[in-house]
Amino acid sequence: MKFWLMKTEPDVYSIDDLKRDNTVQWEGIRNYQARNFMMNDMALGDKVLFYHSNTTPPGVVGLAEVCKLAYPDYFAWDVDSKYFDPKSTKENPRWFMVDIAYKGHLKSPVSLDAIKKEPSLIDMLVIRRGMRLSIQPVTQFEYNKIIKMGAK
DNA sequence: GCCAACGTTGGC
DNA sequence: GCCAACGTTGGC
Numbered sequence A: 001m002k003f004w005l006m007k008t009e010p011d012v013y014s015i016d017d018l019k020r021d022n023t024v025q026w027e028g029i030r031n032y033q034a035r036n037f038m039m040n041d042m043a044l045g046d047k048v049l050f051y052h053s054n055t056t057p058p059g060v061v062g063l064a065e066v067c068k069l070a071y072p073d074y075f076a077w078d079v080d081s082k083y084f085d086p087k088s089t090k091e092n093p094r095w096f097m098v099d100i101a102y103k104g105h106l107k108s109p110v111s112l113d114a115i116k117k118e119p120s121l122i123d124m125l126v127i128r129r130g131m132r133l134s135i136q137p138v139t140q141f142e143y144n145k146i147i148k149m150g151a152k
Numbered sequence B, C: 001g002c003c004a005a006c007g008t009t010g011g012c
Helices: A015-021 A031-042 A112-117 A141-149
Strands: A004-008 A022-027 A045-053 A059-072 A095-110 A135-138
Touching: A004 A141, A015 A022, A015 A031, A015 A059, A015 A095, A022 A045, A022 A059, A031 A059, A031 A095, A031 A135, A045 A095, A045 A141, A059 A141, A095 A112, A095 A141, A135 A141
Parallel strands: A004 A045
Antiparallel strands: A004 A135, A022 A095, A045 A059, A059 A095
16 A cells, blocks of 8 residues: 555545545546556555645645545546547557546645645655655655644 | 756757 | 757655
8 A cells, every 4th residue: 555645726626625526537638657656566556635725824625535436547648638639549648647536635734835834744755855746655654744733 | 037957959 | 859948846
């Protein structure tokens, strides 16, 4: 079992949207490192910290779980989609996505600032300067710690 | 809305 | 295969 942090802009898709939808296709990932995590490393049941970026304050707001293994991101084939990529074909798909399922809100969101201030979370990628990856691996300890902090 | 940091593209 | 130009991310 692995643990992940997945970023989203709440204006685009929030934890409340996920609660309403129950599951969602994580389309639109156009970064090879993030794609490779989905394609190669994610397994059914992997745990996800759901993170709101580009908002005030940024931070982890809820929990989710991988509920469908990586499959081609067909938005890349749709000329009308903002995720269209002519270099991704049905014969040779370049981009992949997984589905994730809602698992709950944190009672209190764990802000980026709170993560920075927690000494035991010093190694979390999300607080590393210049870190823009929208899908990041986290350790089991980090995952549990965030849940603990968010339960208050 | 600014801009630093970073990834990707494409000319050479 | 280098690297400048460009686009995007995301905190502030």
